[in-house]
Amino acid sequence: MARKRPEELRSQRWFGPADLRSFGHRSRLNQLGLGPDDFRGRPVIGVLNTWSDLMHCHGHFRERAQDVKRGVWQAGGLPVEIPLSALNEVIQKPTTMLYRNLLAIETEETARSQPLDGLVLMGGCDKTLPGLLMGAFTADLPAIVVPAGPMLRGNWRGNVLGSGSDMWKYWDEKRAGTITDADWAEMEAGIARSVGTCMTAGTASTLAALVEALGMCLPGASSIPAADAAHPRMAAASGRRIVEMVWQDVRPSTLVDAASFDNATTVALAIGGSTNAVIHLVAMARRAGVPLDLDRIDALSRRTPVLANLRPSGTFLMEDFFYAGGIRALMASLGELLDLSRPTVAGVTLGEAIAGAETYNADVIRPRANPLQPEGGLAILRGNLAPEGAVIKSSAASPALLRHTGPAIVFDTYNMLSARLDDPALPVTPASVLVLRNAGPVGGPGMPEWGMLPLPRKLLQAGVRDMVRVSDARMSGTSYGTCVLHVSPESAVGGPLALVRDGDPVTLDVAARRLSLDVDEAELARRRGEWRAPAPHYARGYGLVHLRSVRQAHEGCDYDFLERGAPTPEPEIH
Numbered sequence: 001m002a003r004k005r006p007e008e009l010r011s012q013r014w015f016g017p018a019d020l021r022s023f024g025h026r027s028r029l030n031q032l033g034l035g036p037d038d039f040r041g042r043p044v045i046g047v048l049n050t051w052s053d054l055m056h057c058h059g060h061f062r063e064r065a066q067d068v069k070r071g072v073w074q075a076g077g078l079p080v081e082i083p084l085s086a087l088n089e090v091i092q093k094p095t096t097m098l099y100r101n102l103l104a105i106e107t108e109e110t111a112r113s114q115p116l117d118g119l120v121l122m123g124g125c126d127k128t129l130p131g132l133l134m135g136a137f138t139a140d141l142p143a144i145v146v147p148a149g150p151m152l153r154g155n156w157r158g159n160v161l162g163s164g165s166d167m168w169k170y171w172d173e174k175r176a177g178t179i180t181d182a183d184w185a186e187m188e189a190g191i192a193r194s195v196g197t198c199m200t201a202g203t204a205s206t207l208a209a210l211v212e213a214l215g216m217c218l219p220g221a222s223s224i225p226a227a228d229a230a231h232p233r234m235a236a237a238s239g240r241r242i243v244e245m246v247w248q249d250v251r252p253s254t255l256v257d258a259a260s261f262d263n264a265t266t267v268a269l270a271i272g273g274s275t276n277a278v279i280h281l282v283a284m285a286r287r288a289g290v291p292l293d294l295d296r297i298d299a300l301s302r303r304t305p306v307l308a309n310l311r312p313s314g315t316f317l318m319e320d321f322f323y324a325g326g327i328r329a330l331m332a333s334l335g336e337l338l339d340l341s342r343p344t345v346a347g348v349t350l351g352e353a354i355a356g357a358e359t360y361n362a363d364v365i366r367p368r369a370n371p372l373q374p375e376g377g378l379a380i381l382r383g384n385l386a387p388e389g390a391v392i393k394s395s396a397a398s399p400a401l402l403r404h405t406g407p408a409i410v411f412d413t414y415n416m417l418s419a420r421l422d423d424p425a426l427p428v429t430p431a432s433v434l435v436l437r438n439a440g441p442v443g444g445p446g447m448p449e450w451g452m453l454p455l456p457r458k459l460l461q462a463g464v465r466d467m468v469r470v471s472d473a474r475m476s477g478t479s480y481g482t483c484v485l486h487v488s489p490e491s492a493v494g495g496p497l498a499l500v501r502d503g504d505p506v507t508l509d510v511a512a513r514r515l516s517l518d519v520d521e522a523e524l525a526r527r528r529g530e531w532r533a534p535a536p537h538y539a540r541g542y543g544l545v546h547l548r549s550v551r552q553a554h555e556g557c558d559y560d561f562l563e564r565g566a567p568t569p570e571p572e573i574h
Helices: 020-031 061-074 096-113 128-139 165-176 181-190 203-214 230-248 258-270 276-287 294-303 318-323 326-337 414-420 457-461 521-530 541-549
Strands: 044-049 078-083 118-123 143-147 154-156 159-161 378-383 386-393 403-411 433-436 468-471 483-485 505-509 514-517
Touching: 044 061, 044 096, 044 230, 061 078, 061 118, 061 230, 096 118, 096 128, 096 541, 118 128, 118 230, 128 143, 128 203, 128 276, 143 203, 143 230, 154 181, 165 181, 165 457, 203 258, 203 276, 203 326, 258 276, 258 294, 258 326, 276 294, 276 378, 294 378, 294 386, 318 326, 403 414, 403 468, 433 505, 468 505
Parallel strands: 044 078, 044 118, 118 143, 378 514, 403 433, 433 468, 468 483
Antiparallel strands: 154 159, 378 386, 386 483, 403 505, 505 514
């Protein structure tokens, strides 16, 4: 492989010429205490850090950025840390999904406008990894990911707690009256015991796993717990590696293709991963020039077993998964279901990256002969209620409800849901289908994680713990239950979900991949003629850009102006 010469480095367009502008550029680095030996002829590496004081998942990233820099210096590069938006899931409102594309824009434009030769992408919390990669794929500079890693197991009175999953579980128990306020307060203090992302197989862990399957992080990097000493070692190794990637000109476009995205999708399915992965996979693939769609994801799901026995689909947590062999062991178990010839940022093929990987606990990472579920944990549904598709996490649903017909109970907004749900007069039974609309990319706005609709209190008190729920919202990857999500097109733009009325029969048949509204077409046409779009959420600013530009869930929720158009040229150095 031909290596770049120092004068061919992108950064040297800023710092190399003997002209007026480069005088200004160099003098400003001198102002920072850097001399010519620090930047002349060295790759300049942007350490793109999504840390903030409110970013709970990335609380260790200040220190990890120093580890990355140490590795860059060791390899002969110049590290420059640049802060990007910290999309802190749970705390940021109305939803971090509203801002994923903003982070993608920020990543792309930072890479393009600064004198950077390579990128270290520091992310982990749910929307940070797809946002960073979407921008990096478009900018196409050498890039490597440092995943945040999962937090340690939670604990309550000797019981292992999993973030998100056990919150939902015990909130239902509290509403049902089976645990006390004191119990709940103790759980609050014990469920998140360290820095790091959710330790269930939620969106963060799913995205980290598929990043490794794409070949965009070092082998094994995605599984390391945030608090483990292996994590800073991995960060430093990533810093060293990105310098070599710059000299070798290893860019995302040289690593990632359709087979890479098949690998990533297969791994996400095999860990029983988050439904959110569907949206992010489609968006990232489109940025990489790969036409991934829902039908391809469903075809891969039908052939991919769930091998990871992780909550919310199974029993264990990400810390257990790491000790059992981690993502390298899971990919080794998948074997020929993956294209092991694909290259990785490590400079080896995926097959070479997982060579010698073993499973140390066959209950945590199941062999293919004994899967948790014979097909992938996600299924794509279609029908007159979701003509462009919907998603269900079948591995975390109640088997008895995977084929079900029941009367709809419709909520036009989440506030209406909150106000009506516990009304004793609500005409709801365990057979009812709870329907939430106006919760999609436009209607939410930003498609919030409202899709795990809470159950009515009177049914909880009667012992009911699951019902069929249908919405155009997303749900947390830590959530569970028979929840149909991402109904597309969404109700706020006139999708069929907007036409559902209380009492309408709704049929779910996961095996047949069907979601239908059992109302005749003439009646639906009449309702369609009466439908009026809800008032827009925004009249100005970024929110208005989002409403005008966001694509629907089946298209990845990217912005139309980011997907199309000629490549942006390199900036002129004047």
